[in-house]
Amino acid sequence: MQPPGGPPQKLALPNIHHVIAVASGKGGVGKSTVAANLALALAQISPPGKGEMGGVGLLDADIYGPSVPIMLGVREVVDQRTTPLPLERYGLKLMSMGFLVPPVQAVIWRGPMVHRALVQFLTDINWGQLDYLVIDLPPGTGDAQFTLTQTAPLSGAVIVTTPQDVALIDARKGLEMFRQVRVPVLGIVENMSYFQGEDGKRVHLFGHGGGQKLAAEAGVPFLGEIPIDPRVSECGDQGEPIVHKYPDSGVAKAYQALAATVIEQLGRTDKGPELPEVQL
């Protein structure tokens, strides 16, 4: 369960004010879309030069299936001799395994390699000063989650779900993982909550109220609903997330509200003290 090479050291990231993990129990709930758009919405509130540190980063921790490159319009593998990492797009600092490996090449790694890559992404990349580093976790409760909860100074986690029971069941597992490793959960965001037609009527395609119910059951805040809009996937495929391309759309406004709520929750959340050291 533990990578070899000594005990996991808690990483110090003194230039990053808040590290936020975006997680889901299940794949396919739009977690990477939420992470990218949340990061952009946070950057609109906290651009470089503003806030305590200034600036926002997005770290794609999905080593096996990185989505950040395509969503943020990075189509080529990065030549590190000519292009320093992290990359910058739309005011965000970005890092992803997809910048290093061609999209057609599979990364076939065991846990210790994933652990090492993520630690390098956190510590060897010159993130500069950031108010927020958003980490897009892969789905599930595996190696990447384990590494980051053990080593990264996480301020909290945002759990993404969709309204259906099949997604809620796995979101509960994600919540339970963070509870067990004592990382505060900032709240639950429900993606693909409803479609709003031109007449303003909301159609709840995948059911209604699941995210809210889960949040109440878990005793964590409900951070909001993100509506369905066909432009979300178009924007993702074209490499310009909807918060940047259509900042006045309903979806973008939902993300802006989500970013404000996340900041509010970060202010309220007590991470608790670091564990005391013992001298032997």
Added chain:
Amino acid sequence: MSASGAEALTPVALSKEGADRLIIQWSDGHRSVYTWQHLRNHCPCAGCREERSKPPDPFRILKPSELIPLAPLRMPPVGRYAYKIVWSDGHDSGIYTLEHLRSLCQCPQCSVRAVNVSEP
């Protein structure tokens, strides 16, 4: 289910007592006592769990490293939820969650409770 760890039990201080004991002072005021051997005997790593589940092998030959008295070298925190013990024989894969550590307490009060629970 609460996702917040704020109300969970946390250690306030850990110290070594003599050569063979660990003391943990908890946030609820409880003082836990452990021998290092007890902690090693309950190592939660997959290898040790599997070893414990097997019947004892009467023909097992001890390795030279097993003849040297076992000692903890380091006990670093893991995140905010566990400690890891690095032992003098090189073993370091056991991650002792705070809940597990609390359950292993050998103070007289907890030992009596453990005996009562295990009795039919």
